[in-house]
Structures are given as C-alpha cells and as structure tokens.
Amino acid sequence: MVNLGLPASIPNRKLQFHDNIDFAAQPSFNNFTPLKSSSLKKIIGMEIMKERFKVKGEALATEIKELLKEHGNKKIGEVHLSQIYQGMRGITGLVAETSLLDAQEGIRFRGYSIPELQQKLPKAEGGNEPLPEGLFYLMLVGELPTDEQAQHVTSVWQRRSHVPNYVFDTIEALPVNAHPMTQFVVAVMALQTQSQFAKRYAAGMSKKDYWDAVFDDSMDLIARLPRVAAYIYRRKYKNGEHIQPNGLLDWAGNFAHMMGYEDESFKELMRLYMTIHADHEGGNVSAHATHLVGSALSDPYLSFAAGMNGLAGPLHGLANQEVIKWIFELREELETELPTKDQISEYVKKTLSQGKVVPGYGHAVLRKTDPRFTAQMEFGKKHMPDDPLVQTVWNIYETVPPILQSLGKIKNPWPNVDAHSGALLVHYGMVEYEFYTVLFGVSRALGVLAGLCWDRILGLPLERPKSVSTRLVKKWLNGEDEIWGD
Numbered sequence: 001m002v003n004l005g006l007p008a009s010i011p012n013r014k015l016q017f018h019d020n021i022d023f024a025a026q027p028s029f030n031n032f033t034p035l036k037s038s039s040l041k042k043i044i045g046m047e048i049m050k051e052r053f054k055v056k057g058e059a060l061a062t063e064i065k066e067l068l069k070e071h072g073n074k075k076i077g078e079v080h081l082s083q084i085y086q087g088m089r090g091i092t093g094l095v096a097e098t099s100l101l102d103a104q105e106g107i108r109f110r111g112y113s114i115p116e117l118q119q120k121l122p123k124a125e126g127g128n129e130p131l132p133e134g135l136f137y138l139m140l141v142g143e144l145p146t147d148e149q150a151q152h153v154t155s156v157w158q159r160r161s162h163v164p165n166y167v168f169d170t171i172e173a174l175p176v177n178a179h180p181m182t183q184f185v186v187a188v189m190a191l192q193t194q195s196q197f198a199k200r201y202a203a204g205m206s207k208k209d210y211w212d213a214v215f216d217d218s219m220d221l222i223a224r225l226p227r228v229a230a231y232i233y234r235r236k237y238k239n240g241e242h243i244q245p246n247g248l249l250d251w252a253g254n255f256a257h258m259m260g261y262e263d264e265s266f267k268e269l270m271r272l273y274m275t276i277h278a279d280h281e282g283g284n285v286s287a288h289a290t291h292l293v294g295s296a297l298s299d300p301y302l303s304f305a306a307g308m309n310g311l312a313g314p315l316h317g318l319a320n321q322e323v324i325k326w327i328f329e330l331r332e333e334l335e336t337e338l339p340t341k342d343q344i345s346e347y348v349k350k351t352l353s354q355g356k357v358v359p360g361y362g363h364a365v366l367r368k369t370d371p372r373f374t375a376q377m378e379f380g381k382k383h384m385p386d387d388p389l390v391q392t393v394w395n396i397y398e399t400v401p402p403i404l405q406s407l408g409k410i411k412n413p414w415p416n417v418d419a420h421s422g423a424l425l426v427h428y429g430m431v432e433y434e435f436y437t438v439l440f441g442v443s444r445a446l447g448v449l450a451g452l453c454w455d456r457i458l459g460l461p462l463e464r465p466k467s468v469s470t471r472l473v474k475k476w477l478n479g480e481d482e483i484w485g486d
C-alpha cells in the first residue's frame with residue numbers, strides 16, 4: 001500500500017509514517033497532510049534509484065555470465081595448507097561490489113577514497129561532512145549522487161522509518177543491563193515480522209524478483225535502525241526519556257537528535273561516522289556473515305542480525321568500546337587526564353605482558369594507518385584539538401606502533417578505525433562506551449544491505465565452501481589420500 005502523505009508532526013511513537021501500515025486502521029492518520037508536489041517528485045525520484053539499480057545490476061549479471069563463460073577456468077591463486085587453519089587470510093573467495101580494500105591505501109568505495117568522498121558526496125545544508133545517504137546511493141548505483149538524489153534517499157528513509165510498538169515492547173522485555181548490541185539484535189529480529197521478502201517468498205515469488213524484495217526490506221530496515229538504536233540508548237542511559245524523530249533532519253542528523261545530541265558538530269560527526277564505518281569490502285565478519293546467511297535466502301532482517309552478532313565480537317566491532325575502556329583504565333591507574341608517552345609505553349607493555357591485545361591496533365588486511373582513523377583525527381583537529389582524551393589517542397598513535405613492531409609477529413602495528421572513534425564521542429558527552437558498537441552497526445547496515453541487494457540481483461548462489469578434517473589433512477600428507485585440486 002502506498003500512502004501519499006507525510007506526517008505534519010509525530011507526537012508519539014505510534015504516529016509515524018510507513019508504506020506498509022494500514023493507515024485506515026490508525027486513528028492518527030488524520031494527522032497526516034497530503035504530499036506536496038516537491039515531495040511527490042522525491043518519491044518518484046526514489047523509484048528512479050531502484051530502476052537505476054535494476055538496470056545496472058542486470059547489466060552486470062549478464063556481463064558476469066559472459067565473463068565466466070570465457071574465463072571461468074582461469075586460476076586466480078593457490079591455497080596453502082596454513083591458510084585454511086588461519087582464518088582463510090589471503091584466500092580470494094567472495095565477490096563484493098560495494099567497496100574494495102587495498103592493504104596499503106585502505107578502503108575505496110566504488111573507487112573513491114575517504115578523502116575523495118568527503119569532498120565529492122552531497123552534504124547537509126551548512127555542513128562539511130558527507131551524507132551517508134549519498135554513500136548508500138554510490139554503493140548501490142555505482143555513481144556519485146547529486147544533492148537532489150541524496151535528498152531523495154533522505155526523504156524515503158524518513159517515510160519508511162516507522163517502528164511498530166511491539167518492537168519497543170520486545171526491547172522492554174529485556175533487562176535494562178543487557179548489552180546494547182544484544183538489545184539491538186533482538187530488536188532487528190522483532191522487526192523481521194515486517195519482511196516483504198519473507199512474505200513474498202512464502203507466496204511463491206519468482207527468482208527474478210528476489211532483488212526487488214531485498215531492496216525494499218533493506219530500505220525499510222535502514223530507515224528504522226536509527227529509531228531503534230536511539231530508543232535503546234535512551235532506555236539504557238537516559239531513564240527511558242525518549243525523543244521523537246525530527247522529520248526535517250537527514251538520517252544521521254536525526255539519529256543524533258533522537259539520541260539527545262543537538263550540537264551541530266555532533267550531527268556532523270554522526271554523518272562522518274555513519275559514512276566511514278559503512279563498508280570494508282566483503283570478507284570482514286559482519287559483511288561476510290550477512291552475505292553468508294543471505295545466500296540461504298534468509299531475508300535481510302535475518303541476514304543483518306547475523307552480521308550484527310559478528311560485529312558484537314571484541315576482535316571486530318566491539319573493539320571500539322574496548323579502546324575507550326582501555327584508555328579510561330590507563331588514566332585511572334596513572335591518575336592523570338593526559339598521560340605522557342613514556343607512561344603510555346609502560347602501560348602498553350603491561351597490557352601485552354598480560355597476554356592481551358592492544359585494542360584499536362592491527363588489522364587482518366590493512367598494512368598502514370587506517371584512513372578511517374585519519375579522517376577522525378582530522379575531525380578532532382578541527383573541532384576539539386585541545387581535548388585531553390583526543391590528545392591521548394594521538395599520543396598512543398605515536399607510541400604503540402614501534403612497540404608492536406618490535407614484537408616481530410604482528411603484521412600491522414598501525415591503528416584501525418576503532419582506535420579513534422570513542423574519544424570523539426566522549427568529547428560530546430557520549431561516555432557510554434558499551435553503546436558504541438550499536439553506532440557502528442547502524443552504519444554497517446548501509447554497506448552490508450547494499451551488498452545484499454547486489455547479491456540477489458547478481459543471482460549469487462548458496463555459499464558452501466569445502467572444509468576438511470585434520471585426519472584427512474594427515475592422510476594427504478602421508479600420501480594416503482589425494483589432495484583436491486592436485
């Protein structure tokens with residue numbers, strides 16, 4: 001059902017606007033004003049985005065078919081025994097169209113580096129940071145959007161942002177001390193009842209329409225996540241005093257507003273944060289888990305929840321909370337707000353001697369300072385150069401790499417994205433570090449769900465790599481069995 005109306009105001013959570021709601025059954029429907037023709041144009045514009053994605057996707061699917069017909073047997077690498085025991089590092093086994101990671105340069109989204117995105121993507125009025133809406137368009141369509149196209153995404157996400165009450169009730173059923181990521185994943189699972197893909201699949205949808213239903217679910221889910229995440233934040237840390245959405249704001253700006261942060265530069269931080277955390281090619285745990293579960297034709301809600309369970313791990317997304325926790329403990333132990341580099345150095349050595357990792361440092365693929373770290377450092381220099389916590393992050397940056405390097409076993413001693421984000425958030429008063437991974441998760445939805453749309457339009461099959469037992473490996477090595485591929 002398509003409703004051509006936008007909310008004049010949203011007095012409570014029951015009164016939000018959504019394509020899938022039967023408004024006739026909603027007493028609050030009278031509060032909606034008819035769409036102005038400019039808003040109508042935006043919605044039509046959005047249909048054009050879907051259409052553009054369809055054209056691009058179908059063209060690439062045809063191209064890939066041809067490419068495989070001609071080159072399908074071409075060898076692109078070999079696999080060493082050690083790699084199958086070591087997290088499949090360096091084995092190319094996945095396709096992800098949205099972004100590509102270079103070990104030296106860092107991430108590029110559709111060929112654009114983070115500094116290029118900061119320059120070229122549309123901005124909010126009066127802002128300098130890229131709008132995540134623009135990045136989503138870029139990942140999906142493969143072209144930089146115009147300001148108007150990014151605004152289309154904003155308006156459609158506003159229109160689809162309704163979260164049914166039972167989702168909030170489901171969150172409320174959890175103890176308030178449940179980790180915010182647990183509450184987040186439970187809320188996503190509660191939202192799954194809204195899946196268009198699941199409904200259409202049960203009704204016998206044709207294969208050629210899978211992408212269409214995945215697209216719609218992805219748009220709905222992305223639109224709803226800030227509301228859900230902000231609800232969890234206010235429930236857990238602000239006595240359940242919730243803040244209604246502001247329909248005039250962009251996706252990230254509105255997210256900041258619903259969490260209770262009105263500072264314009266915090267909204268800018270959210271735009272930057274949501275952009276740089278969105279995607280990191282296909283093999284990281286959250287992207288890979290989403291893709292893997294999606295390959296079973298589990299709908300986008302189920303697939304995204306799987307990705308988020310992976311993001312909640314301390315070696316992946318939870319590292320951002322670990323970093324700030326580690327710095328707080330360091331400051332507490334040394335009883336200083338601004339530890340010296342010598343003090344930091346001693347503390348790092350102590351952490352290592354306890355058999356722990358230095359959080360925020362190292363990466364499975366990157367071999368240089370993460371450009372996402374650098375982008376946040378630039379933001380810090382611009383907005384809060386004198387903040388002692390931010391300065392501590394910079395002092396750690398000068399201290400840790402040589403120490404890690406001296407151990408001789410760490411492939412990348414440089415900081416990753418998580419080494420910086422927490423200090424910026426604390427500057428604005430967001431000290432509740434257990435929540436940081438939820439911010440990461442809201443952003444990561446953009447990349448993994450754009451990726452899922454691509455998976456389905458390309459018709460990628462069920463993922464099912466081969467595994468072996470050590471018993472078989474020993475037989476191989478003893479010549480008692482043949483190694484596959486030999």
Ligand SMILES: CC(C)(COP(=O)(O)OP(=O)(O)OC[C@H]1O[C@@H](n2cnc3c(N)ncnc32)[C@H](O)[C@@H]1OP(=O)(O)O)[C@@H](O)C(=O)NCCC(=O)NCCS
Nearest residue numbers: 315316319357358359360361362363364409410411412416
């Ligand atoms: C990200 C990470 C999981 C990558 O792991 P990886 O690909 O196995 O990294 P490496 O190949 O360089 O690891 C080699 C060794 O160095 C260790 N190592 C890597 N990063 C380390 C760090 N920051 N502090 C201490 N030791 C580290 C590994 O634990 C491993 O030790 P082991 O051989 O005794 O098991 C790892 O660097 C890490 O744990 N970092 C800290 C957590 C973090 O910041 N995660 C966020 C990632 S975006």
